[in-house]
Amino acid sequence: MKKHSLRKTDPPPASRSAQRNIFQQLAAVPHAFWTVLFIAAPMLFVLYFAFTDGNGNFSFSNITDLGQYTNVFILSIAFALIATAICLIIGYPLAYFMSRQSQRAQKILMVLIMLPMWCNLLIRTYALMALLDNGGLLNSLLKNLGLEPLPIVGSYFGVILGMVYDFLPYMVLPIFTAMTKLDYRYIEASHDLGCNGLQTMTRVVMPLTLSGVVSGVTMVFVPSISTFYISQKLGAGKIDLVGDTIERLFQNVSTYNVGAAMSLVMMILILISLTIMNKFSDEEGGMVP
């Protein structure tokens, strides 16, 4: 290693480190610039468009126009809630059972749960639609068996099924991670202290994996409430959710103002639910040792 000699003019250590600190703080300038330009400014544009009419005058009419979309909003929230609940009901036991397998099996299962996550959503949704369509494999099998076909595509059930199918891995993975971090000795201790299986589950396992549940719920709820591809394909264009409406307002009829208002409302809705979710996990977090 090369040897460095101290220069005579070196400033005293304290001010040198201060100088260095300023130099390093300046490293954040491009980043700050970027966030202001490409995150804050676009948000301001959403606000601007949401509160102006076509001529740029201030107005509340876009917000009041959203009245006609009340059912669309209710349906979107409902679908997202139901899909999240189903994902949780299916995913929680799945993650639990997965974490009880051998190390080797866990590794393979991990790859298997991550593969759909990495695989593009469009492809998976389309594959599901192709399978479930009236002329698809499922219904032609049913027909061959002499059973009634199931008209899934174009129904509410189809859209919810699509959400569950697409986002289930996002629920399982964080819960599974929390489960693997869970110290098995807690469970043994609870057994020793006289808990039965159910009590161990509700008093030890569930509270300790709640953080995984919270992030899983967030990761399913947010994309479900804002999706448009799933409802386009599995709802056959008949079941319009908030995402579809925003997409149409921007890409098909170019009424940006109402579209911006709708995006704004959706954003606020999600922020509120995220805050509530975080509150949940904080409350519980205070309890966990």
Added chain:
Amino acid sequence: MKFLSKCYISLIFFLLYIPIVVLIVFSFNESGSLAEFSGFTLGWYEELFHDDEAFSALRNSLLLAISSAFIATVLGTFGALGLHRMRRRYIRKPIMTLTNIPMMNPDIVTGVSMMLLFVAVASFLGTRELFGFGTLLIAHVTFNLPYVILSVMPRFQQLDKSLSEAAQDLGCTPSKAFFKVELPEIIPGIVSALMMSFTLSLDDFVISHFVSSPNFQTLPLYVYNQTAHNVKFSMYALSALIVAVILVILLAVNFAGSAADRKSRKGGRS
């Protein structure tokens, strides 16, 4: 109980994989029907390899993913460094909040907001050529940034400050101390930020949908256009290939990982 839990796992994974498996199987179907398998063919793959549009989409996707991951990582790493050193909360806090917005927001809102910005800029400049690679790159860098910060920031927080001070006492200039002492510590964070951004960018459809123009199509946009029209079976072949590539990468990562684990364990013993 053990048996039941195995059954449950198998059932869920079976359901999760049927559509993908059916898609892959039927990409070899001669008749181009999804209802019955009539004969084996590689014809759809052959057609796919003659599809220039698919190939240019793949090329565009990779180009975009690499460049956006690189820019986001550089920008975010320096950003994390600056923010970490920043003592003034009233500057630090708002920047952090802003950075995290794309991570909290649904993709469609991020996409729409960026589209509004670009439309306004385009009409201000009076140009029609704004949308394309540039807008996509900006959008991808933007939604990658919070993830870069998320994986690099903790590395800075774990840094032992006295190490770099020691280096400086031993005669390093501050920048040299940074590159020699601190950078190696944060490199794993940078690498995982790169990987994360690369995958996120490769996978993104919703945001790209709003800020792209037809002259620069990425692979997800190509798939979207295909499924909006008369779907050719070469699309199934393409999907099957994508799944196969992802599977290979995942297995490789896992396999390499366990090999490395074994080696390190061996190393620990000797």
Added chain:
Amino acid sequence: MKKRVFSLLLAILLVILPCMGLTSCDKEGGRTVTLYVYNWGEYISDGSEGTLDVNRMFEEWYYETYGVKVQVNYSTYSSNESMYAKLSSGSVNYDVIVPSDYMIERMIAEDMLAELNFDNIPHIGNIHSDFFGEGAQYDYYDPDNKYAVPYMYGMIGIIYNTTMVDEADIGSWDLMWNEKYKGNILQFNNSRDAFGTAQYFKGLDVNSNNKAEWREALALLKDQKPILQGYVMDEIFNKMENGSAAIAAYYAGDFLTMYENNEELEFFYPAEGTNLYVDAMCIPKSSQNKEIAERYIDFMLTEVPAVANAEYTYYASPNTVVRDNEEYKEYMDSIKEGGYDLMYATDTVETSSYKNLGGDQLIMLNELWEELKSDIEVGLPIYVLCGVILIILIGGGVFLGVRKKIRDKY
């Protein structure tokens, strides 16, 4: 961990390197001009399944004739409205577009189209006199023949699956409202065509100025919504071909494309009358390569590409070199007996065309369309399910909060 990452990087590099090689090849030799063409989906002979690739042909022809390398960037849309939205957002640049009649009229009125220089389009004479020139019957959208060159035309009819639909029920638009086929009917996913089906059904004027008449059509569409499978555009091909739906209104030419893959399908023009549309090639004012665009349009009028396009799309062609081509006629009839006559049956079917609606009318149509699309029943089961979930959530929250308070006391 490091090993893992490196192996991944290596894998990625292996994928990328060949691709990068491809890019560098493209850029060899001279300046390349890119021509942006924006057309309907499935509307050009694109080289798939052994057809001619017309765009590549144009590139070669242009290089041989003018010595300039042109690259055609071809992209597609699925409705006039989405094309218009893209173009009017000012975010993209196109050189050639192919809107339908009413949309051309609107774009002329809004000064979005460039006047064509017909010196660059010498083959304009190939267009049949019904579609272009003095006294033409079907140039209502551009009566002065300044902005548009007809590409294809056709009529809207109803496609149905003979194994699922009774012969007795066909012949009229009311098939689209027949409750017997609930869940098996597909409607257009664009406002003008969807309202058109209702207006033709009830004998209303498709270009009406009367808001009440439009509302009447809307009421019909709302009645229809519960028995529909969905609103689709080009997804219709797969759905009809694989028997996922039984009935759909669509453009006549596309019926033959579907028939080719599923011979159980049949087609008719409804007795109440239907829409006749002309799709024409235009150049947006913003085009940077107007001359090349005009030559592209001209190229599409010459015999080989025109026949290839007509044989690919099966739409009726306004081009005389296609219409009078015996081989083409035979080809059309070989796809389906009487195929040629079915496409060119304009004289035997009662037709009318869409005209551009005025500004206020357009806004109204948009509003009505939004009203139709957002007309959704939430339904009791959904409310109940959500109620249960919310109660569990709130109950859980309260329970946790209370328990925490109690524990805090100790």
